[in-house]
Amino acid sequence: MHFSIAAALAAALAGPALAAPGVSPATVSKAADPGSSFKVDKLVTTPKIPPTPDVVLLVDVTGSMGSTIANIKENLAQVITTVRGDQPNAQFAVVSFGDLDDPNGFAVVQDMTSSTSLLQTAVNSLVADLGGDPDEDWINALYQISTGAVTFRTGSSRIIVLVSDAPSKDPSGGHTLEQAIDALKTKIAARVIGVNVSDLDGKGQATAVTSATGGVIIGSAAEEVSKAIVSGLKNLDVTVKPNVVSCDAGLTVEFQPTSTTVPSGDTVIFKETVKVAAGAVQGAALHCSVRFLLNGAPGGTAFVQSVTVRVNRVGGCDKCIPQPGQNLCHITTSCAPTPFGTMCLTRPGYKADGAADDDINVHWRLKWPVPGHEHRVAVKPGTSADTLCDPKHTGPDVCQEVVVADCKSTAAVGQGVPAQYDDNSRTQEVIAAGDRDL
Numbered sequence: 001m002h003f004s005i006a007a008a009l010a011a012a013l014a015g016p017a018l019a020a021p022g023v024s025p026a027t028v029s030k031a032a033d034p035g036s037s038f039k040v041d042k043l044v045t046t047p048k049i050p051p052t053p054d055v056v057l058l059v060d061v062t063g064s065m066g067s068t069i070a071n072i073k074e075n076l077a078q079v080i081t082t083v084r085g086d087q088p089n090a091q092f093a094v095v096s097f098g099d100l101d102d103p104n105g106f107a108v109v110q111d112m113t114s115s116t117s118l119l120q121t122a123v124n125s126l127v128a129d130l131g132g133d134p135d136e137d138w139i140n141a142l143y144q145i146s147t148g149a150v151t152f153r154t155g156s157s158r159i160i161v162l163v164s165d166a167p168s169k170d171p172s173g174g175h176t177l178e179q180a181i182d183a184l185k186t187k188i189a190a191r192v193i194g195v196n197v198s199d200l201d202g203k204g205q206a207t208a209v210t211s212a213t214g215g216v217i218i219g220s221a222a223e224e225v226s227k228a229i230v231s232g233l234k235n236l237d238v239t240v241k242p243n244v245v246s247c248d249a250g251l252t253v254e255f256q257p258t259s260t261t262v263p264s265g266d267t268v269i270f271k272e273t274v275k276v277a278a279g280a281v282q283g284a285a286l287h288c289s290v291r292f293l294l295n296g297a298p299g300g301t302a303f304v305q306s307v308t309v310r311v312n313r314v315g316g317c318d319k320c321i322p323q324p325g326q327n328l329c330h331i332t333t334s335c336a337p338t339p340f341g342t343m344c345l346t347r348p349g350y351k352a353d354g355a356a357d358d359d360i361n362v363h364w365r366l367k368w369p370v371p372g373h374e375h376r377v378a379v380k381p382g383t384s385a386d387t388l389c390d391p392k393h394t395g396p397d398v399c400q401e402v403v404v405a406d407c408k409s410t411a412a413v414g415q416g417v418p419a420q421y422d423d424n425s426r427t428q429e430v431i432a433a434g435d436r437d438l
């Protein structure tokens with residue numbers, strides 16, 4: 001393979017600083033009407049090394065592997081440090097294999113552990129030895145690892161780094177290449193990285209097992225093996241899947257795509273659609289919590305997203321017709337123009353009788369485009385409005401306990417309050433007759 005590990009590493013190290021792994025934006029906060037929806041683009045930057053790695057170093061210990069094993073001993077601590085730099089909870093195991101006809105056929109030297117010293121001790125104990133005939137028994141080793149020889153953590157990313165300079169016997173220990181591939185995929189969902197010391201892929205077996213498991217083969221000189229392991233870990237695919245942890249009633253989120261697979265380190269864009277149910281509680285703040293799974297496991301707090309939607313109060317905004325005989329406003333209110341059409345307005349400081357402050361279908365305040373009228377309360381035609389607003393709010397803040405309706409403007413933007421508003425004789429009259437000291 002004409003692939004320069006040195007160049008790939010240099011590119012990885014010297015490349016522009018990428019976004020930290022996680023989801024952006026992590027929080028979405030927006031107001032929306034009941035029955036509406038909106039879209040948000042979510043960028044999920046995946047970690048350079050897939051999450052929660054459980055890495056098996058599967059090392060050929062036959063006679064020809066001496067210099068490669070020496071290199072692994074020397075560089076193991078650096079490999080562990082590099083991997084932990086991207087994924088602090090990475091664990092490793094050390095498994096050796098040779099020829100099953102010899103005593104060194106298969107051994108779990110160190111089961112999965114986070115202890116660097118235990119791993120170093122295990123690697124230091126490896127001795128290149130024996131192995132008379134050219135082919136080794138790594139198909140058996142892959143099969144054994146897939147069927148209980150190594151203890152993997154639940155939800156971990158399983159990676160087997162096969163370091164060898166020769167093809168495997170097939171069948172090996174009674175297991176065919178096909179059976180080993182099937183066990184790797186179905187029993188532990190592990191990916192195999194082949195470190196091709198010289199003739200690993202001599203029979204195409206390494207290509208078969210790495211491509212079937214989503215791994216890679218790295219051609220490498222012996223002294224480059226440790227770098228190759230780190231580089232190989234960085235080239236693995238990661239599947240990103242949004243997963244809704246919880247959503248309040250009335251709020252749902254959907255993602256497009258529902259799942260996607262990219263090389264680890266890449267950034268994925270999900271189109272998120274947030275839907276507010278028609279019956280969502282008006283005025284409520286509704287929450288959803290969504291996490292992004294990486295290879296089926298939670299990616300940690302950086303991959304959790306929170307959505308908050310404040311549900312607009314809709315309704316209210318009932319109009320009146322300012323014509324004699326058609327004006328149905330109660331005598332305590334007057335039909336007056338507003339930027340949102342003519343409505344029955346109360347006297348300043350008054351609100352509807354017997355209505356809850358948030359009963360927007362009976363009375364409401366308006367989002368005036370110019371300041372100074374925010375305190376005015378509008379009521380549904382026919383509603384009597386002889387109730388004093390809460391005395392704890394005064395002046396321009398009076399009646400602020402009554403909710404604001406999101407009426408659609410009927411006046412041109414910037415036009416402000418129609419001139420005739422303040423001239424409305426009936427309003428003035430009512431104000432004069434029943435005004436409250438503000």
Ligand SMILES: *[C@@H]1O[C@H](CO)[C@@H](O)[C@H](O)[C@H]1NC(C)=O
Nearest residue numbers: 001196197198199201217219
């Ligand atoms: C493995 O390495 C050998 C020797 O460097 C090379 O000839 C061969 O093409 C490599 N195979 C793969 C699949 O990388």
